Amino acid sequence: MIKNNMTIKIGGEAGQGMDTSGAGFARALVRAGLQIFANQDFMSRIRGGYNFYQLRVSDKPVYAPDDATQLVLAFNQQAIAQHLREIVPGGAIIHDAALKVDAAALAERNVHAFAFPFEAKALEVGRPAGMDPKHAKLMLNTAALGATAAITGLPFERIAQVIAENFGKKKGSAVADANLAMARWAYDQALQSADQFAWKLIPPADGVNRMILNGNQAIGLGAIAAGCKFISAYPMTPATSIIEFMTAQAKRFNLVTKQTEDELAAILFAIGAAQTGVRAMTATSGGGFSLMVEALGMAGMTETPLVVVDSQRPGPSTGMPTRTGQGDLLFLLHASQDEFPRIVLAPGGVASCYADTARAFNLAEKYQCPVLILTEGFQAFASRSVGVEEMPFEEFVVDRGKTLTDADLDRLTPGEYKRYALTADGISPRALPGHPNAVYTATSDEHTEYGRIEDEDPANRIAQHDKRMKKIEAMKREMRMPEWYGPKHAPLTLMGWGATRYAIREAVDLLNAEGIEANALHFIDIYPLDETRLANELAQAQRLIDVEGNSTAQLAQVVRVYTGRTPDDKILKYDGRPFTGAELARAVARMNTQAAKARARVPARSNEFLRVRAFP
């Protein structure tokens, strides 16, 4: 028996409800005290196509998906075709009796197939409950949950509770009862085969209840924790669920959330709100961010604190909406004309999405500039069981920098307030509009210390530009160096940023377990970084392998500009899919042998769409 360590995949067409049943199962497991990591792989269409929900379960925290699959729930033929290869020996597939499986191929790989007449039973159970065939068929989901619980040894009550919750409230008790009956029937059927399946889910006795949140929800929650009360956005996958989440929480936390006519308006609404002193944000993907670029520069020019999230998808223009990538880093560093201070953060993992978003609001007000949060599709959709202690709300300390209080403003002499006063650190005391002692304009033209248009005077231009740019020095002192993971002074260092954090960590663990000593250097704070401190960090790396979700190694380019250090090898993936630890470990191991061997000049081929380059 293998306890509490498995991956389950639930696959079918969009509209069949795999995400609902997957999320329901995840919830049941987490309530039982287990830990989960769940991600969805879905196409950019509303009905049809092929989607799957992937659930990794453990009794320890899990941060990334795994390649190896123990159990597949197949709702259509394609689910079988797609995942059969991934099932480990001894694993199983649960499917409707009407679907075809190649028994010989299965037997050869020692994979069990458990077939049940789910659909026939659903129609039979649904009819007396007054469900039409279309709705009755949706009960496949609950049946699959029942079967999964039985096969994995989870007590029926665990899922009965979630099913009752899912259906009890909205749909009336006849439907809820029918679903429970379906689940019970499937549970009893599957129980007979349970001893053929070695992986079991046995909730720990001392299990604590955790939250289930994805990266986008964590970003929204981090914003709320920091006192953000305003989000304006235009729907764009994979960022949409940030405004959706905050809108769902608007009544609870008294937030204003606004879907605007386009992304230009989205960022401009947020700038207007921020100008009054409200902590404000917007969220989009690369295409929408492209539209926001002019206004981003305006926020830089008027020194408006603002948080902008770019949830990356692969490809220029529309690209691949539901997929993931890391192609926007250089764009965000340079977006908008001329020069102005900005901060770029790339959170890695759910807890980091929370904490670094919250931190972004303090940084934005402290340095009176836009703070850009770079996340990506994989992280936006992937959810994890998170302990309450991982998202501390009470401890967060609000830092509004040089924002003037009413008491400060009361002491001012009317007419003397300078919004853009030249100061030693470049940060000018910021009055919020509405006080009689500080009546002022903010201006996107070059401006005087008072914020009045000054398009001509060269001395004023230099003074104001230098004032703004000076803020970068203080930022550099505050920004965090990349974090190390794994054994110190390992001969091999994997370098990455943002959402690949835990896949890289897992690769490091796997490599070390295989006897290849390696560690990782991971960036969350991307810009601006102190060059000397960064060079010192990189000096500790021996053979440096850059791992990125783009084709030109964008972080490596930045690191090279700031430190002169070039990575020895690169692992670049831009097929729209996330890295897994196992895949990375294999690529590194292969590279290692290659490098050790003839120092191959030819790029290694990979059927995993990794661009692995060995540099002679």
Place this chain on the structure above:
Amino acid sequence: MIDVTTIKVMPEFRLLPKTYDGEREVTWCPGCGDYGILSAVKQALAQLQIPPHRVYFVSGIGCGSKLPDYVHANGYLGLHGRSLPIAQGVKLANHDLKVIATVGDGDGYGIGAGHFVHALRRNSDITMIVEDNKVYALTKGQYSPTSTRGWISSTTPDGALEVEFNPVVMAIAGGATFVARAFSGDPKHMAAVFAKAIAHKGFALVDVLQSCVIYNPINTVEWYRPRVYKLDDDANYNPRDYAAAMNKAHEWGDRIPLGVLYVDERPTYEEQVAALANGALAKQPLRGYSRATWDEFRAAVM
């Protein structure tokens, strides 16, 4: 902070138009219609006794958009075409401020047209004053959306091919709750119209026929003077009558109506936002929720 809404104005503290005088030199060309607009704006604010710190101007880029730079009041001089979303963001975050957007026709109806259409529907409680000189003045005379068809400019040497944009028709059709027209050659009437627009609860558009002495040699003060007439003089005109308003909004040429074309009542956007029921967002505490609320959230995602 002093809540000015509760202050009784003593005669000696009365706000006069000069209260809003800016400290800068005005750089418009001598004879520009924008001077009249500037003075009418100050008169309207004085009429309504709104102190400078409670006013928030938002503008774009263009000759007309420089207006907030010449006024003593709060303001945000933003990007070309982008004043309305900024103005609505300000209003949503602090509805205690009187928010007034002052832009040119190119800014408001050309590059900013997308925002204009949606602001009409939204009925945010802001005022939009368009300094409509029917030309792109700051960029030296190219045609604008309100330029007459056939207008000859550096980019339309054979005359503009598009029909002109009718902002007042658009505004009425689009759901604005206050639509008016004023004329830069009649500052007194203009000030009265501005005061009504600013006092109106909801989105108010005032399209101001503005003379540009440099780039618009056709729509001059002399051209307008014999053509304009005031709707206020017509006791039978009812601006709440949609069909009548649409009729008037289409009138152009020999006779051009000035004054309030259309008025409607609809809840403002801000009035309908639950989070604003307890006062302006900017005045609410940053983390105003309790520990219990947070725990409630945690329980909901468990």
